[in-house]
Amino acid sequence: MYKSFKVPSSEVPGYSATHRHPEYKDGTQNNKYANITTVYELFKTAETNHPKAEFLGTREFAPKTGKFGPFEWISTTDAAEITDEFGAGLDNVYAKYAPELDSFTGQQPLGIYSVNRAEWLLTELAGFRSRRYSVGVCDSAGVDCAEFIINHSGLQVIVCSLDKIPRMLDRMANTPKVKVIISMDKLDCSKPNLSTQAFTPATVDKLKSKAAALGLVLFDMSQVIQMGQSKPTQATLPKSSDYCTLCYSSGTTGAQKGVLTTHGGLIHAARSAQLTLKTENTTYLSFVPLVHCLDRYGIYTFMFGFIQIGFYSGDMNNLVDDMQTLRPTIIVAVPRLLNRIYDRIASSTIGAKGAVGFLSRMGFKSKVKRLQAGRSAKHALWDKLIFNKVANIFGGRVKLMISGAATIDPNVLTFFRTSFSCDVLQGYGQTENMGSTTLSPLGDPSTNHVGLPNPGVDVRLRSIPEMGYQVTDAPCPRGEVMVRSDSVFKGYYLEPDKTAETMDGEWLATGDVARINLDGTFTIIDRIKNIVKTAQGMWVAPERLESIYNTNPLVQTTFVHGDEHERNLIAIAVPDPVSFIPWARALVSQPKADLADLCANEKVAVTLAEQLKVHGALAGLSAQEQICAVHLEPTPFENVNIGFYTSTFKLRRRIMIVHYRKEFKATFAKLGTNDAAAVDTELFLSA
Template sequence: MLKSFVVPSSEVPGYSSIYRHPDYSGGTFNGKFADITTLYEIFKAQVKNHPKEHFLGARTYFHRTNTFGDYEWLTTTDVDEMVDDYGSGLDQLFAAHAPDINDETGQQPLGIFSNNRPEWILTELAAFRSCRYSVGISDKAGIKTAEFYICCSELEVLICSMDKLPHILERIEHTPRLKVIISMDKLDCSKPTPFTREFNVETISELKSKATSLNIVLTDVAQVIEMGRAKPTEPTLPKPSTYCTLSFSSGSTGMQKGILITHGAFAATCRASYLGMQQRNVCHLSFMTPSHIFDRFIIYAFMHDAIHVGFSSGVDELLLSDMQALRPTVLATTPQLLSSVYNKVVSATIEANGVVGILSRFAYKSKLSRVSSGGGFKHALWDWLVFGKIAQLFGGNLRLVIAAAVGLKPDLHNFFRAALSCNVIQGYGQTENMGIAVMQRINDISTGNIGIPSPGFDIRLRSIPDMGYVATDSQCPRGEIMIRSKGIFSGYYKAPEKTAKAMDGEWLATGDIAQLNPDGTLKTIDRIGNVIRTALGIYVELEPLEMIYSTHRLVDSILIHGTLHAYDLVAIVVPRSETFVPWAQNIVGNKDAELVELCKDERVADTMTEELRALGSRAKAPSKAVIGAVHLEPQAFGEIDREFLTLSLKLRRFKIVQYYDSVINDLCQKMGNDIDLQIKTSGNS
């Protein structure tokens, strides 16, 4: 029985049939919450239905010891009152210092530059109250990237954490339109946060003086809220057709693009996924930057039926500590994070030596058999003996894990279902459709697929003959994923030609290649922009290979690349130091050798190449997609250059390839191949 509904007589030349969610086969999803058409209305529904619930929370910060405690909360009513005052204060600031309307959008943008914290969502909701739209800038973005966002979106008012102030003021000539900067942290230093540690009354006074000399209005959120409380303004509420955000594409395959999204489109996507995921009274840890659309999508989707949003401490090393303090019920994450945790946990359990390893392997086999046979995700004995400790790493309260972006390997997918004793589902979406357009159903225990169309989404495949993909194949349709729904972006900011290229009539062309499985689920198999053609004349899909090799116990992260005149692939590998160092020391016969020295040793690199080739063979990687040489990089990609990672922590491939150009040449020469770095980048990026 097909899991997707096939629209009768919908196949046309060059395209597959149209597929829909079986419960919404008519293509619409009227009913519950159909009257809610903007993100602000979603928020107001939570205010009405859950007024005293915990809503936005952050961990208590102890500045003397630079440590974090339990979560402190604002209720929905608290947030509603603050949003009203905050919005009134913003009205006054815009009227006095930045009254101009953006010619492209007919609205005023409001920039937000910080890590995950309650003030982020408070600011966006306050913007919505007066029909403004947000422009999110990731805390992990370098100052040059931030300046690109500020200039590209023509921002005049920016809200940021205090640590950003010196950098912005120092380089103000690069953002000439900026007129008002609002600090999320109090400028009187009365409430220390992790972002005020380097500041005191004297340094703040210097910042104020510098801002005055530059003709920049500098204030803080607390003062803006007080302004609004003293002089309330009437709200100007958004409509479905007005913009809620200008978000930027990841830039993993090319120049970042500004993506305009309306309230109506975003609200439709959030409601569709809420109906698909069937979760109520959710507790969510916000750790993926809100400037990336996925985190906000989760927040607004579950706001339909009450959500408690606990924001992470912002320290990567404390992420598991944040989970244990919050005990979330839903975890929205990326396969990259799960893969990282998987490597550490598996080495201590099912790959361990002795009694621990024997017991863990038997428990895992028993638990997986129970899950696969439909017996449920829990097992009293094995959860108590083995898996309960793993679940406690994530807070011990999870009932749903949602992994978006690149597909999960089946082994990893099954492991977390067994280890966390809960639903682990995959989904697929892009910023252009602002969430999850394809998603596995709750209690679907299959692996190796991204699910079926979300409610209200039409999905079909378009043939890509140049790459050998035929969408009309009756046995296994394959082609580019095309999406049609109310939840589609309005266009790229000031780039109509790129908008036209991304659309095929009313269909969004994603650039991702999928195949339709016999059961009606979809599986991503390729990417038009992330494909390498080797000297053998074959196209190699890179991201699935990287997912395979990133599970190796010695690998922290990996970038795989190939060339038109090289038969084998090359890899830039950042080792996982805790496992790699003792392993490599054994190879060189020196127990005192350190990471940097070991990465330079050719014997270590050659042995690592053999390790990866063996893993590829075990994982049944394509036989003609072989890693022939490895360069070991002791620094994490993000430490070398923050621009090497997208806001969702995916590798920004073209930048890394440029950086390692000479290294890749040397590796290919080592393999005895000529060099020609020609990357197949046709299609929408």
Template sequence: MVTQTFKVPSSEVPGYSAIYRNSLFKDGTQGSELSHITTAYELFQHHLAIAPKAEFMGTRRFNPADGTFGEYEWLTTSDIAELVENFGSGLEHVFAKYAADAKGYGTQQPLGMYANNRYEWFVAEFGAFRSRRYTVGICDAVDVQSAEYTINQAELKVIACSIDKIPRMLDRMAGTPSVRVIISMDRLDLSRPNNLTQAFCAETAGPSLRKRAAALGITLLDMDEVLEMGRATPTVAQPPAPSDICVMCYTSGTTGVMKGVLLTHDGMINAGRSSHLSFRYTDTTYLSFIPLAHCMDRYAIYMLMHGGVRIGFITGDRTRIVEDIQVLRPTILVGFPLLLIGIYERMTAATIRAKGVVGALSRIAYRSKRQRLASKGKLDHPLWDRMLFKKVAAQLGGRIKTVISGGLDLRPEVIDFFRAALSCDVVQGYGQTETGAAGTIQRPGDYTSGHIGVPNAGSDIRLRSKPDFGYLVTDLPCPRGELMIRSPSVFAGYFEEPEKTQDAMDGEWLATGDIVQINTTGTVSFVSRMKHHVKINTGYCVSSERLESAYAQHPMVQTLFVDGQQDYDKVVAIVVPEPTEFIPWARSVANMPNASLEELCAKPEVAKELTEVLRIYSASVGLSVGEQLGAIYIEPVPFSEKKHLFTSLLKFKRQAATKHYEEQLKKLYAEVGGLY
């Protein structure tokens, strides 16, 4: 058996596993290739050198008359370089005149960034890098309080933002006293219309916003004004050092207060280059839609900039993502499981889950492609691609070569379908904000599933035993424990939170808080998050994520939220059913042949019978008695339609879910016995 990791000899110590590295980078470094690039500013200069006249950043043409979007319009790398140079010079003048006393990390000053993904974000960001400033992403996709918290904690004095953010910033200026300057990425006279400017009147937008800002003591500029400052009086660039802070990204806040993660230039470049060395893409077309306030999208872009990339930005409306993909026709798609599952559901409904001849033919074709991949390692099929899957792939532009899934495990059936339908590589990776989104990545050409790959180039991993949770590095045949990462990409610390920084580190190793196992192939499989474990009153330690992953495989379950409490000997769950399988079964159980989904979910006898079905099923997938569901509430509305249950990165917020379903959980725990 060929192992994909290198086990460093004699590296075990009590309580810890051996150190593992990518078997292609046994010395623990990334080698000398592209090692001259040490900062994001140098990466941009590298891209300018290899592709000066190539299309670099594109935005879909907007028609304000009917609110539609057309083709992508492109700026070359040289166009962006000119904007970066002028904006960077202008930004120097802005800070010198209005915010010379701005304080950040060490001797560096922060620039706030508050917008959806767009090329102006990168102009402002690389302009900031030009003078050793770092950027702080602001996100309000979940609630405005998170934006206020970021502005205040980072003490932001200058913020670049889209025009739609300006009124809400002015509305809550009393709660963000540090802000002095707002730079609109959109022209205040609205002479460059886009979908964001539709709600503003050209005759009043600039004057009224400026008047409101001035009354609050805020200087309001637009990006063109800052660019003109830079053109009129150029300044000399003061590029960052590798050890300087590049970006401060806030954690998604799934379990409480967000933390400001300080990521260095060296760390971000190391993260991006580590994946470039695995994939080695050149002339890639990429759709930027993962919020840039976090680090995942930037990590992907930095990876692709090493080899040359054209970046198309989403229109800003997330419901149009598939349409944006069809117009841009990307060659690589990077996303999170929830988004990819949504695309999977849409595609399979029209193919392998369809009724009649189309469904029957699609299932035959799908089985044939899977067999060909398993036996010959080939993604394409001369017959079925031409007859069927070429049309399916066209729904995502028809050119995708690789799908990369970040976050938690993507279900094997989703991976298998994408490989068959798109004839492309599908790989999974693992990372955290604290590692610049890097950590492990599946190798291209590895057509297995159920794991998150191997250590990134130049990164070391090891496991730490967690006996209280039942995971030991001595477990056979696969060591299990908390994943520890040692890498240049590991963060410099949490902003102004030294105690939390210390808690996150074990010497030079980042303690991820995630349980994994090292497989016999050397790949790493995600098991669960320690923060999602609970010890029930039988003494058994239950992993909510493990149970959710297991029960979600049942045909009648679309998804579920498992909750456990230490005062009870059973866990309970909120279950969202899979309608196509659930409705016929539930109608039979309730003896209601015409009942709706909502009516069936409300029937106690249906919930009781489904609980029994899942109890029997639990044994077939290796769950113990302590992991059986004691009672369930059937939720007819998918979690995805409850936006407040997710972060901007589409991560499920368990604390929010517990509060949302508080009454249902009380009833479930009363049903299993004891006090809630």
């Protein structure tokens, strides 16, 4: 059965037919929720429909014990009061210190600089009250990344957590436009959390003195709220056509670009997902960085059916405890995190030895058969014996998981569906479309695709003849993904030329390569700029290969690399210490060798490469797609202070290639020019 709706007679030379959601064949959203046109209206509607309901939750931190307590909640009514008073206070701040409008947007930007927390969302909503648009500041790629965003967006007022203030003051010479910093945390240190535990009133006094010497004004949120209380202002509510956020793209292949999205665009994106998911009364844990569009896309989608948002404690090492405390019903995550969780859970269940492993594998196979037969994965016996314990890792109430930002391995997808007995969907989108392009259908057990176009979103492919991808390819069209929708961005900030390059008329050219499958679903092959051409003339998609190799229990992360002057592919591999160290020690008979020594051992590197070849072969990789050698890196990529990762944990490939150029050269040299031997999987497995 063809699952998408193919618009009749929509093919033109070089382009595939236009595809739409089968329930919204006219390309509209049927006026559902038509009364909501801005994000601020969405919030006020939630307040009206659910007064005094628990809305924003935060875990209190106890410095003496270093532990977190239960979630404490701000109600919708209290949140509305805070945003009104804080918004009025911001009006006073802007009027006195930064009154001018941005010449490009005709509005005023409001910077937000912190990890996910209730104040992040409250600040954004308070800015919306007076037509200001949010600019999320990210430093996951290093302080230079934050400086770039602050300067490029022209920020003069920034709301941030207390721990960000010292680094901003230290580098004020590099961000001269900033005039006001507003601390989310009280400057008297009366309410401790992870951001404030290193501060005392004395150290904060030094910050105040330094800010004054630099000509900066320093407030905290409570002070600005008091301004709004003592000098209230009339709200200037945004229109659908007003900008609501300037969201910076991940910058995986080059400099970051500021993506301008309107209120109408974000509402269209959120509404399209809500029409498909039909969520009601969601409990949600926010931990994917809010500076990226994915988490806000999820939050505003679920707000249509009302959402209770618990914010993680700020420490990813404490994420499982946060989940078990909140017990969310929906989780939105990125594949890299799900892969890490999969490695831990699978190794103690279906990958375990003895009776536990035997029973887990039996239960897993039984539940997979139920899924493939179109039935629920729930199974009274196997869930009671094994899988209820797995589900309790996330609190035991998860009904839906959504993976976005990159492709997830089919084995990981199936494992979560069976283990948690819930829908696990893949979504596909880009910052330029506020994340809203396709989503896999509820109840669909198939994998290897990112689903169907969302309601109100048109999707087609454009041929890429120079790379051998044609929309006339049989049996499945292939080409660049093109998107037409009201959620498509309004342009790159200050870069009209790049905006023009990205648009093909009214269609967004995503830069992603996809295949339209025989059933009308879409599969992402890779990004055009990320595809590698080897000396054999073959185009290879490294990210797809990495998603496969990363599921091997011996590795934590891989980075696959090829070169047009080399016949073979190689990789940098970061081992998973838990499984790798005992395996490698046994291999070289060195029971006390540490991780660094094992990574430097040539026998270990060669043997791991062979293991990964077998792993890839079992996943269906061709000989040309297999890596032929690895360089072992004992330091996780995220611990290298260079900024290998974007805010959504995508690798910045260009930076990686430059940083590891010596290692790549040495690894290629070890291979020479000989073709890699084919992997005899059956022989390896029978040995």
